[in-house]
Amino acid sequence: ARNLAFIGAGNYAGRVLIPAFARAGAGLHTVVSSGGVSGVHFGRKFGFRHAGTDADAAIDERTVDAVVVATRHDSHARLTRAALERGKHVFVEKPLCLTLEELRGIEVAYRDRERRGEAPVLMVGFNRRFAPHVRRIRALLAPVKEPRTFIMTVNAGAIPADHWTQDPAAGGGRLVGEACHFVDLLRHLADAPIVDHQLTAVGNVPGVGIRSDRVSFTLRFADGSFGTVHYLANGSKAFPKERLEVFAAGRVLQLDNFRRLRGYGWPGFGRMNLWAQDKGQTACAAAFVEAIAGTGPVPIPAEEVFEVARVAIELDAKV
Numbered sequence: 001a002r003n004l005a006f007i008g009a010g011n012y013a014g015r016v017l018i019p020a021f022a023r024a025g026a027g028l029h030t031v032v033s034s035g036g037v038s039g040v041h042f043g044r045k046f047g048f049r050h051a052g053t054d055a056d057a058a059i060d061e062r063t064v065d066a067v068v069v070a071t072r073h074d075s076h077a078r079l080t081r082a083a084l085e086r087g088k089h090v091f092v093e094k095p096l097c098l099t100l101e102e103l104r105g106i107e108v109a110y111r112d113r114e115r116r117g118e119a120p121v122l123m124v125g126f127n128r129r130f131a132p133h134v135r136r137i138r139a140l141l142a143p144v145k146e147p148r149t150f151i152m153t154v155n156a157g158a159i160p161a162d163h164w165t166q167d168p169a170a171g172g173g174r175l176v177g178e179a180c181h182f183v184d185l186l187r188h189l190a191d192a193p194i195v196d197h198q199l200t201a202v203g204n205v206p207g208v209g210i211r212s213d214r215v216s217f218t219l220r221f222a223d224g225s226f227g228t229v230h231y232l233a234n235g236s237k238a239f240p241k242e243r244l245e246v247f248a249a250g251r252v253l254q255l256d257n258f259r260r261l262r263g264y265g266w267p268g269f270g271r272m273n274l275w276a277q278d279k280g281q282t283a284c285a286a287a288f289v290e291a292i293a294g295t296g297p298v299p300i301p302a303e304e305v306f307e308v309a310r311v312a313i314e315l316d317a318k319v
Helices: 011-023 037-046 055-060 073-085 100-115 132-141 173-177 180-190 281-293 302-317
Strands: 003-007 027-032 050-052 066-069 089-092 122-124 149-155 194-201 214-221 226-232 242-248 251-256 260-264 271-273
Touching: 003 011, 003 055, 011 027, 011 037, 011 281, 027 037, 027 055, 037 050, 050 055, 055 073, 066 073, 073 089, 073 100, 089 281, 100 302, 122 281, 122 302, 132 180, 132 242, 132 251, 132 260, 132 271, 149 180, 173 180, 173 302, 180 214, 180 226, 180 302, 194 302, 214 302
Parallel strands: 003 027, 003 066, 027 050, 066 089, 089 122, 149 226
Antiparallel strands: 149 242, 194 214, 214 226, 242 251, 251 260, 260 271
């Protein structure tokens, strides 16, 4: 197995990411955490060979083949670029970066390796495209040769204004930091480049506060398809979190919270239900592990990784 260094050992990494990579058979070499305590804890729990606090030393380690970046958003770009410059494969939790300048730096590092004929695997943790229901939707859409229309409703839930994810410098805000998931999902299902985008946010009226988590944005694709994402933090927890509807060729697909998929007017397909919600985290990690081992394809083309990051940042600038 290829050796992984995990940079960041917070709640999501310990609860979801590290177990997913362990199940995928990755070589767990080093885990790094800022304070060291969580790194030691997860190091023992999952059998990492080393635990430490120095991210750069872990990236520099000769026997480390790939780096998983699961730190706070504001360090993603620096760590990703550093790993690419050292020729390592990179799996970075979303977002890839917070600014267009950071994106340019990552692209330069990637292209430099690509020119040398040693392009690393660069992957953002866009797990939803690996969910069983999404794979089924993509397969059902494959024969459809006309434009598709997507409606994505995200009942995002409120996060306090003083939380680090809402800070433009630390977290990038929720559009860049979270809603990028849905830019990627629609880009994946359209299977065509994004050529235009528009955004409407809740009005800037007295007392409204942060506006970037109450938005609707529309993506237009090169094949004539378009999709609208309603990303809303002002709803009720009693309502399902994510719903996707796809209209194409006189048929409709409806995905309810990654548990139930229904087809309307779809020949040979009526429904696909799962006992438990599956947003694709395990399959996402496995796809990366297979790609760096040379036993599977590149999970997300680099062009799409860069495109989705750019569009999310540009959308945020329109709020």
